[in-house]
Amino acid sequence: MRLPCYVMDRSDANDNETFYGFSTKEYKLHFFSTPSGLRFALTTDRNAPRLTELLKLVYRLYLDEVVKSPLYKPDQPVNTPAFLQKLDALIRGSAFFASPAPVDL
Numbered sequence: 001m002r003l004p005c006y007v008m009d010r011s012d013a014n015d016n017e018t019f020y021g022f023s024t025k026e027y028k029l030h031f032f033s034t035p036s037g038l039r040f041a042l043t044t045d046r047n048a049p050r051l052t053e054l055l056k057l058v059y060r061l062y063l064d065e066v067v068k069s070p071l072y073k074p075d076q077p078v079n080t081p082a083f084l085q086k087l088d089a090l091i092r093g094s095a096f097f098a099s100p101a102p103v104d105l
Helices: 003-010 052-067 081-092
Strands: 021-023 028-033 039-044
Touching: 028 052, 039 052, 052 081
Parallel strands: none
Antiparallel strands: 021 028, 028 039
């Protein structure tokens, strides 16, 4: 089943609301869809807050670092080093992100 279909099946939203994600026993899925139909999804711990604003920042970063690049080719994997580095910094710098405690060996 495709994600948009699954979303509509699982959503409690009525026509005036927007679907942002759902939780399972093991994780939470956050979802953001742009007006052009581009979709961003992020899985997190179940206790994470709604991350729609973070996904909007990811979208803006994607526009700036990938789509505006002269090397951009639609429908190709995103492997732009600048985008990947900035994406990593954006996620790690988010309030919800917590590194796991180091493991003693």
